[in-house]
Amino acid sequence: MWKWGKRLSILASVLLMAIIVSACNKDDASGKVKIEFFQNKPEAKGSFDKLISRFNQEHPGIEVTQVNPPEAETVLLTRVVKNDVPDIVGLGATDTYSILAQSGIFTELANTDLPHTVDPIYLKMLKDVTGADPVYGIPYAANANGVMYNKTLFKEMGLQVPKTWDELILTVQKIKAAGKIPFYFTYKDDWQTNLPFNALGPNLVGIDFFLQRRANQVTFQDKYRKVAEKQLELLKYGHGDNFGKNYADGNRAFANGQGFMYIQGSWAISEIRKANPKVELGFFPLPTGNDEQAVKLVSGIDTLLAVSESTPHKKEAEEFIAFLLKPENSKQYITEQTLFSAVKGVTQDDPSVAELLPYFKSGRVIDFADHYIPKAVQLNSIVQAFLQNGDIDAYLAKLDSEWNKVANRR
């Protein structure tokens, strides 16, 4: 017979057990220094787990644990509110990073050995994003934003990789004329709509635009018409349901040979290979203009590593970062994640991104546009709405008015 008393006593004992177990966890008397490594890429969890377990073995006095919650940036912000900043934070060089760096929650790392191991171009990128000189984060891995293409399909139709905007348009027209899908667009997810924006903006207008925009010296209405026109033109060469498919749908469809090209970031490569391991991929920067030499590859810092200002274990945290930055560890990470290393001398050998390497070597890279746009502007939804209604004037006016509104509220 189940009686209330019995139920209650069971409940109470369960609660008691839970308390005891959690208390045990806290008072682990191993004497190790515990460090929490918080990072925002769910794709990279497995890779970091491997590296961490090796680090913990090599450093018996330190125990690093990984935290990788969903909606990591939001979780991180709420933890900052509670003054519970993780010891080490790994995140992209986005507006969130820039806000956090400006709020002074990260340690200045300029005087350590860490910045010397990474490519200066990425350190400069971080400076540009935050608009401040101190080094609050160490770039770890970079990504690329461009056009992925299906090598098999290109070969079947005898197509060449387009180097200029006109060649690109000719190519897609040819594909379309053959009754095939030139671009597989996945614009149901609004963040997908800003990938062409991110490639076109910095190439056609430049990154300085955003620094001037912050100072209110230029407007989107002055400078971004070309960007809008070209993005709208690309939309003509999609499939029938551009706004009905999301990122996951797109990875599956592209992996299975629907669509010749896929405007995407290098982060999608591992997802696409999961759907079809045999797919032959190539990758080239989106040709934004007709001067072949002027086209730059859009590449941003996918993960940077920062140390909390308030942690009592700064030394150990730096040790862990130094470990991750070792060439062999960085190599392992970028191989598993198909990313590019920020560490000097570490190269990506994956054949799918071979065409991008010259750009990295010669420094012909430029940062994502949206890293410079305050999150509250909600660029993604503005671009998505624009592509739906195609109204360029309203779109540019909206970008300016949202930017001003957000600036005014700060």
Add this chain to the structure above:
Amino acid sequence: MNKRLTAFYWMTMPAVLLFFIFLTLPALQGFYYSLTNWNGFGHQYHFVGFKNYVNLFQDDNVGNAYWFTFKFAIVVTIAINVLSLLIALGLNAKIRFRNFFRGIYFLPNILSVLIVGYIFNYLFSNVFTIWGQNLGITFLSTNILGSEQLAWVGVVIVAAWQGIAFNTILYLAGLQTIPTSLYEASDLDGAGKWREFWSITFPLIAPFFTINMVLAMKNSLMVFDQIVALTNGGPGRATQSISHLIYTGGFRGGEFAYQSANSVIYFIVIAMISILQLRFLQRREMDN
């Protein structure tokens, strides 16, 4: 008598305390922050008075969100109540497998909104479109969630599909309070089914109608999970509800104080609507 009163105090005081700590206090805090320019995590903020409120009334994104939410709430409330009343009438009749059907219709209420949302999301993009293409119906062959004009219909369908379950149960409970003798009498008087419904059934379940209208309205004014799972506010901001705007702007956009002001307004609006609805509908109950 006194002893009983103390017992009642013992029952209510902890509840009042908990209510105060977990609801009233945060609400007051939210109001306090709405007068600042705090971004939600920085160490510093300043008082800006009612600047946030002034900005709020000039922000067309806020206006859009209110317009969408009200349109959505009214359509969903009507759809849910009409359909669930019909279903309840059917389930109350002496049909075969009655209990089986009752169980089936209650199922959507048990499932998590997010899971249902993601399932429908998949259906809308990868199943219905293929049906549409095969049947040659252009309307169905693209994903309606991807269209600025139609996406809200998709959200309405899912919200109604799930909301109907709970309201049906309430209507069923109401229908069972009506004594059968009334129907027997009306039968003798020669009343038709239609007349019977309007003169007996509907007036007698009026209290249930009231509570269902208020609940459905309140739930759909606070719509959030469905939006996250189906459209994430898109395309553009076409399906951004007020609570979704508060969440994205406040937590992701780093405009905590600004969206706090928005939620203060939102609270007042919902409270006003619920009070008005209750008053209006309850007066109607008494008239009958």
